[in-house]
Amino acid sequence: MSIPVDPVPAIEALAPRAEAEALGIAETPAQQLWRTFRKDRLAMVGLYVLLGLVIVALLGNLLTGWWVVFDPTTVRLPDKLMPPLSVPSAALASELRPPFGSYPFGTDELGRNVFARMLQGSFVSLSVGVVAVGISLSIGVTIGGLAGFYGQRKLGPVSIDTLLMRFTDVALCFPTFFLILTVVALLPPSIYNIMIVIGITSWMSIARFVRAEFLALREQDFVTAAKALGLPEWRIIFRHMIPNAMAPVLVSSTINVAHAILTESALSFLGFGVRPPYATWGNILADGRSYIFDAPWLFLIPGGAILVVVLAFNLVGEGLRDALNPKLRKRAR
Amino acid sequence: MWRFLARTIVQRLLLLVVISIVSHTVIHLAPGQPTEVDPMNPMMKAEDIARIRKSFHLDDPIYLQYVHWMKDLFTGELKSFRDGLPVLSKIWPRFFNSLPLFACTTLIVWTASFPIGIQAALKRGSKFDRGTTLVAYTLISIPGFFLSYLLILWVVRSFHLPVIGLRTFGTESATGLVRVMDRIWHLVIPSLMAALTGITGIAVLSRYVRAQMLDVLGQDYVRTARAKGLDEDRVVYGHALRNALLPFVTMFGLLLPGLISGSVIFEQIFAWPGLGLLSYEAILARDFPMILTLNFMAAALTLFGILLSDILYALVDPRIRLE
Numbered sequence: 001m002s003i004p005v006d007p008v009p010a011i012e013a014l015a016p017r018a019e020a021e022a023l024g025i026a027e028t029p030a031q032q033l034w035r036t037f038r039k040d041r042l043a044m045v046g047l048y049v050l051l052g053l054v055i056v057a058l059l060g061n062l063l064t065g066w067w068v069v070f071d072p073t074t075v076r077l078p079d080k081l082m083p084p085l086s087v088p089s090a091a092l093a094s095e096l097r098p099p100f101g102s103y104p105f106g107t108d109e110l111g112r113n114v115f116a117r118m119l120q121g122s123f124v125s126l127s128v129g130v131v132a133v134g135i136s137l138s139i140g141v142t143i144g145g146l147a148g149f150y151g152q153r154k155l156g157p158v159s160i161d162t163l164l165m166r167f168t169d170v171a172l173c174f175p176t177f178f179l180i181l182t183v184v185a186l187l188p189p190s191i192y193n194i195m196i197v198i199g200i201t202s203w204m205s206i207a208r209f210v211r212a213e214f215l216a217l218r219e220q221d222f223v224t225a226a227k228a229l230g231l232p233e234w235r236i237i238f239r240h241m242i243p244n245a246m247a248p249v250l251v252s253s254t255i256n257v258a259h260a261i262l263t264e265s266a267l268s269f270l271g272f273g274v275r276p277p278y279a280t281w282g283n284i285l286a287d288g289r290s291y292i293f294d295a296p297w298l299f300l301i302p303g304g305a306i307l308v309v310v311l312a313f314n315l316v317g318e319g320l321r322d323a324l325n326p327k328l329r330k331r332a333r
Numbered sequence: 334m335w336r337f338l339a340r341t342i343v344q345r346l347l348l349l350v351v352i353s354i355v356s357h358t359v360i361h362l363a364p365g366q367p368t369e370v371d372p373m374n375p376m377m378k379a380e381d382i383a384r385i386r387k388s389f390h391l392d393d394p395i396y397l398q399y400v401h402w403m404k405d406l407f408t409g410e411l412k413s414f415r416d417g418l419p420v421l422s423k424i425w426p427r428f429f430n431s432l433p434l435f436a437c438t439t440l441i442v443w444t445a446s447f448p449i450g451i452q453a454a455l456k457r458g459s460k461f462d463r464g465t466t467l468v469a470y471t472l473i474s475i476p477g478f479f480l481s482y483l484l485i486l487w488v489v490r491s492f493h494l495p496v497i498g499l500r501t502f503g504t505e506s507a508t509g510l511v512r513v514m515d516r517i518w519h520l521v522i523p524s525l526m527a528a529l530t531g532i533t534g535i536a537v538l539s540r541y542v543r544a545q546m547l548d549v550l551g552q553d554y555v556r557t558a559r560a561k562g563l564d565e566d567r568v569v570y571g572h573a574l575r576n577a578l579l580p581f582v583t584m585f586g587l588l589l590p591g592l593i594s595g596s597v598i599f600e601q602i603f604a605w606p607g608l609g610l611l612s613y614e615a616i617l618a619r620d621f622p623m624i625l626t627l628n629f630m631a632a633a634l635t636l637f638g639i640l641l642s643d644i645l646y647a648l649v650d651p652r653i654r655l656e
Contacts, residue, residue, distance in 0.1 A: 042467070042470075166348070169348065170348060170351055170352055170355065172635075173348065173352055173632045173635045173636060174352065174356070174628070174631075174632065175590055175593065175594030175628070175631040175632070175635070176594075177594055177597065178593070178594040178597070178612060178627070178628065178631060179356075179628070181597065181612075181613070181616055182616055182624055182628070183359065183363060185616045185617065186360065186363035186616075186619070187363055258474065259532075262474075262476055265476045265478075265479075266476065266477070266478065266598055269476070269478045269598065269601075270597070270598070270601060270613065285476070285479065289478075289482055292482060292486060293486075296486075299479075299482065303475075303476065303479040303483075306474075306475075306476055306479070307471070307474055307475050307476075307479070310473075310474035310475075311470055311471060311474035313474075314470050314473055314474050315470060
């Protein structure tokens with residue numbers, strides 16, 4: 001048997017290699033993943049939605065922040081609560097007129113252009129989700145990796161594994177949403193605090209996944225081989241083990257982004273969300289509920305947008321889970 | 334078994350102490366003082382603030398404050414910062430308001446999820462399966478308060494019925510039957526909303542049921558049961574479902590903490606004076622004793638729930654031994 005020096009991802013190690021050879025295709029794991037993922041129509045729709053969202057968010061940040069075409073903060077009191085696709089009234093001063101002479105998503109109670117606010121909010125909402133998950137990912141991978149790799153070492157009377165995993169248990173016992181609410185309410189209001197708090201309350205499942213994967217990977221031949229070759233520990237961890245432990249982490253991070261966006265909107269609803277001048281979909285939605293009878297678009301547009309985006313994240317996450325699961329893949333053939 | 338119980342209980346109690354210390358520290362070290370909630374109040378003079386701070390031990394070092402909190406909590410002396418009423422006497426009535434909401438939600442979730450999940454598993458890939466899958470994902474992805482407002486809008490517009498609060502205003506003098514019906518109506522709408530959305534709702538549970546049934550239906554003993562000519566109902570409900578049910582027994586225990594923390598949003602929307610709303614008000618008022626006590630109770634319920642699910646699992650599955 002040859003000694004695999006480069007990482008042999010778990011997916012490939014688990015799938016019968018003879019089958020791939022029989023098909024006459026030498027696939028990288030990424031290609032294999034993509035091929036299975038592509039068959040899932042719902043997940044593909046989700047992926048397209050997410051790609052669209054990223055483009056909209058970047059464009060939105062560009063057009064509302066740096067090169068202001070759509071100004072989300074302009075207050076136009078004569079044009080309060082205009083329905084979508086309406087044109088500005090004649091009473092409006094010419095410098096306040098919206099671009100292209102219409103309000104695609106209507107205006108809110110201060111006459112602000114909802115389209116511009118949604119554009120700005122797309123970037124903020126997305127970054128709340130992504131940054132929060134980035135934080136939870138780095139905590140989770142660190143703790144899970146340490147517990148999985150150095151677990152046997154002793155720190156005084158207890159092993160590192162026991163220490164870190166009991167700590168994870170403590171963190172799991174806090175009622176998460178309640179804790180987020182408490183901390184966000186007590187800390188000075190800022191968008192960064194919300195990202196951090198959501199991040200540090202959602203790393204536990206990732207830590208557990210990484211630990212479980214590491215415990216399994218430690219016993220595998222390629223890790224033994226890497227050790228026998230005398231590779232330094234950091235190289236074994238970062239080049240060989242972490243890439244192979246990423247499958248469940250990837251799935252749960254995708255779904256966690258969806259959760260973070262929902263949590264942000266729930267916090268906004270309770271009045272602890274991202275403060276002005278930032279517009280997020282969550283706080284546009286939360287503000288819109290006061291006008292639900294007079295101006296339902298203020299409620300329906302951000303709500304629908306959140307629904308579509310969170311749904312897309314969930315579908316992509318589930319699609320990834322199926323594509324990464326070798327048991328399911330075999331069944332699908 | 335008994336040794337296991339004794340050891341776990343001791344471990345859980347230790348964990349609870351750690352949790353209470355951590356939460357106490359987090360809340361007291363976070364910026365924002367209870368005395369700063371109403372800075373514009375002209376009646377609050379500096380000496381009043383000093384007196385209040387002293388009477389609530391707010392100037393003591395943090396470990397002493399912890400000791401005071403624990404001592405007062407277990408002697409029932411703990412007073413709320415807001416109105417000086419004992420915390421436990423404020424929690425009890427709220428608990429009995431939350432309980433029916435929680436029970437009704439759980440009932441809806443568990444009675445609806447199993448038929449849906451089993452049907453979806455049996456007809457894997459059918460229209461029903463794909464339809465429920467999509468609906469489930471939609472329900473997971475929708476903000477709970479968004480769906481609730483849409484429903485309130487629809488009910489109020491088409492039926493002209495009130496849905497907010499524990500009961501309709503002005504029905505205090507009505508006959509008993511009307512009052513009971515009114516209470517039930519006011520209970521059903523929020524429970525339904527809480528059951529539909531969220532990660533403990535129908536959407537998630539029915540997906541679990543489906544996955545679990547699919548797993549079991551592929552097992553050898555199910556094929557054996559079919560091979561020996563049992564009718565399909567007996568195979569599905571007698572052999573497959575019984576085994577698929579095992580993991581759900583453990584989920585019963587994990588439901589418990591939802592009693593306190595699961596319902597903040599829905600109690601806020603429907604103005605339901607339960608524990609969720611109580612904790613929300615406590616957070617707004619920086620009512621540290623109330624926040625800490627509710628948090629402590631939620632953590633205790635979580636730990637108790639885990640213990641309960643371990644025991645239940647050992648009771649229903651003879652392969653599991655608690656050691």
